[in-house]
Amino acid sequence: MTNSLRQLKTPLLILFCCLLGFVAGTGNVSAEGATDSYNYSYWGDAVAAPAAYAATELLTGPDLGTKPFKEPSDMHVTGANYVYVLDSGNNRIVVLDDEFKLVSTVESFTREGQPDGFLNPQGIFVSDDGDVLVADTGHQRVVHLDSDFRLVKIIDSPDSELLKDSFKFEPVRVVMDQAKRIYVMAGGVFDGFMEFNADGHFTSFIGANRVHIDPVEYFWKQISTKAQRSQMVVFTPTEFTNLDIDPEGFIYATNGDQWGDNIKKLNARGSDILRRTGYSDPQGDILYISSEGPSKLTDIDVTDSEIYSVLDSKRGRVFTYNGDGHLMYVFGGLGNQLGQFHTPAALDRIGEDFLVLDKALGEITVFRTTEYGRTLNEAVKSYYRGEEETAFKLFNRTIAMNANLEFAYAGIGKALLRQGDYKDAMKHFNRSLDQKNYSKAFLLYRKEVMREHFPVIMTMLFLVGIGIFAATRLRKVKGRRKGASA
Numbered sequence: 001m002t003n004s005l006r007q008l009k010t011p012l013l014i015l016f017c018c019l020l021g022f023v024a025g026t027g028n029v030s031a032e033g034a035t036d037s038y039n040y041s042y043w044g045d046a047v048a049a050p051a052a053y054a055a056t057e058l059l060t061g062p063d064l065g066t067k068p069f070k071e072p073s074d075m076h077v078t079g080a081n082y083v084y085v086l087d088s089g090n091n092r093i094v095v096l097d098d099e100f101k102l103v104s105t106v107e108s109f110t111r112e113g114q115p116d117g118f119l120n121p122q123g124i125f126v127s128d129d130g131d132v133l134v135a136d137t138g139h140q141r142v143v144h145l146d147s148d149f150r151l152v153k154i155i156d157s158p159d160s161e162l163l164k165d166s167f168k169f170e171p172v173r174v175v176m177d178q179a180k181r182i183y184v185m186a187g188g189v190f191d192g193f194m195e196f197n198a199d200g201h202f203t204s205f206i207g208a209n210r211v212h213i214d215p216v217e218y219f220w221k222q223i224s225t226k227a228q229r230s231q232m233v234v235f236t237p238t239e240f241t242n243l244d245i246d247p248e249g250f251i252y253a254t255n256g257d258q259w260g261d262n263i264k265k266l267n268a269r270g271s272d273i274l275r276r277t278g279y280s281d282p283q284g285d286i287l288y289i290s291s292e293g294p295s296k297l298t299d300i301d302v303t304d305s306e307i308y309s310v311l312d313s314k315r316g317r318v319f320t321y322n323g324d325g326h327l328m329y330v331f332g333g334l335g336n337q338l339g340q341f342h343t344p345a346a347l348d349r350i351g352e353d354f355l356v357l358d359k360a361l362g363e364i365t366v367f368r369t370t371e372y373g374r375t376l377n378e379a380v381k382s383y384y385r386g387e388e389e390t391a392f393k394l395f396n397r398t399i400a401m402n403a404n405l406e407f408a409y410a411g412i413g414k415a416l417l418r419q420g421d422y423k424d425a426m427k428h429f430n431r432s433l434d435q436k437n438y439s440k441a442f443l444l445y446r447k448e449v450m451r452e453h454f455p456v457i458m459t460m461l462f463l464v465g466i467g468i469f470a471a472t473r474l475r476k477v478k479g480r481r482k483g484a485s486a
Contacts, residue, residue, distance in 0.1 A: 041404065044286055052328070053353075053370065056366050059364040064101075067090065069087050069089070071360075071362070072086060072345065073346065077355065082096065083100070083355065084126050085357070093105065118143070119139045123171065125173075140169045142171050142174055142184060142196075155196055158194075159202075172186060175251070192207040192270060206251075252266075252302045253300065262283055277324045277326075279327075280327075284317070292314070296312060298312075301349055305322075305380060305385070306323030313345070322380045323384065327407075353366060371401075372398070372401045392412055410432035413425045414437065417441055422441045
């Protein structure tokens, strides 16, 4: 009997380990190479999640009634949901309505009575008033047109003491704020974005990235000769890769920073005020094969309620974050199926849906929200607007569809905190591992308990005090009596 048990021991252990591995594997997914939706847990693990968006259709030039797109590089969706596509290879702008019907194509404009056009333009922005700004890269200028595509002004290479004599103006992306200030991302510029006033005059740089120094490289520079140092890497700030601007004038930007701050929110002074209170800093994928490196973020889109999305051109994925920096959902990928890309170049929202522009294939992929995506979007927006009861209901619906979305429990906790239900808020903050808000809820709950039971507590303390006083007096009386009798 003993020998039989020993013979069964090893197979049973192997089976037990296999079962453990299966159970553990069902809760996690690999971010690398994944095409299904996923999210990251508090511990940095990639966990399965329902799809927030699903690709529904492809838009090409012939589908829209025009010639094929040729290396389109950028697009912009207006508040009225008109889509402006910058067809760079054909040097034109293609305008679509909210149903993706062709409205017009713009290949030229009139300048001083003569026709003028674009040359390999790379960036486009349309203001709420309909002003169209084009980063006309090949002509080394920014073209400002009105809503009827009539020329307002041309911004050529500026003349400033802040610029070197060898400076070459190559605008790549452009945005404009409510005060008509224009911000330009120019190629080869490491000092930040170039700011131009409403008249088109260059004023300053804004938001330069910090210089990161490799300690090993720095050490070798210190012990090298002058000739050797001239051959080494020069420490310069990281270049920006794209930008967008919200209605309040804050600039959201992406850059090639490998140190974790590759997404920034810049105020008027150029200071980064992006909140990074999520489980990890907003940066795209946090799990990846070391040989491939981190995400390469090449576009950013900001919508209302401080929700913003970034495009990872390296793996073809779109990452969306709330204002606190919590990852909401991921979709996309590289490949040949619907919903995957070859060379993703730009993204934008049209209502609740997404458009992703593929430069190599010359097509636009339309992503529609699923029930899960709509519920999560509205939950975050409701909380941002201060609608606690609505946010509470929507976050509960969200976790019913995705129990792995840990920050949703924090959203419920925050809604309960605003409603004054501190005890239940503590439970949800504990579930989401939100220590900061748990401590806040605990302190408020303790004050509430103390305030509610204060009369009882004080009465008990008073009675205890009287009891101690009476016992002390009685002990003294007994002591005197014993002394007198002795």
